[in-house]
Amino acid sequence: DIQMTQSPSSVSASVGDRVTITCRASQGISTWLAWYQQKPGKAPKLLIYSASNLQSGVPSRFSGSGSGTDFTLTISSLQPEDFATYYCQQGNILPLTFGGGTKVEIK
């Protein structure tokens, strides 16, 4: 199985900050990488698919990049509604696997 490693596991940031989350795959996954946002008690929400494609309706302050084994999710200017946990997921090979999550907390 492909292991997905996210870092950091948590980050404290302020409104307006630029936040970067990284995700590393244990083997190459081309650009089959998705990012999700999850708030407490809610279902995850797809933000980015195929590494860099913004899901419809997602604010443009979210962006994704990378290919192969190293990927990045960037929030250009953190908003109050962005405090949540973020997960990456590889879609290159079954089983689909998720990273352990990154919790973005208020500083």
Add this chain to the structure above:
Amino acid sequence: EVQLVESGGGLVQPGGSLRLSCAASGFTFNSFWMSWVRQAPGEGLEWVALIKYDGVERYYVDSVKGRFTITRDNAKNSLNLQLNSLTAEDTAVYYCATYVHRASDSWGQGTLVTVSS
């Protein structure tokens, strides 16, 4: 608007069975691959199963192979997950989701399965 509504969760004893359902609306159900993803309390996300739009191809994570069965009824716009031989490790919120671009696109609200004596 895509709507996915899961049902069927509850408390079940170890070794027991449960059948989860997901009612889909707002999109052409028979054109989409569908998946189940679960989340144990306080833990991360785990993909469970995937089914092709025609139901012919099905895939599972190793930990549920032989115990869980994913099916769909395109006439009723319904996705199902039969859970057998349940253990405490299967305790989780189970989400159904559409599968597009090799990602889980739209999600239901989830249904909680608790395995305990």
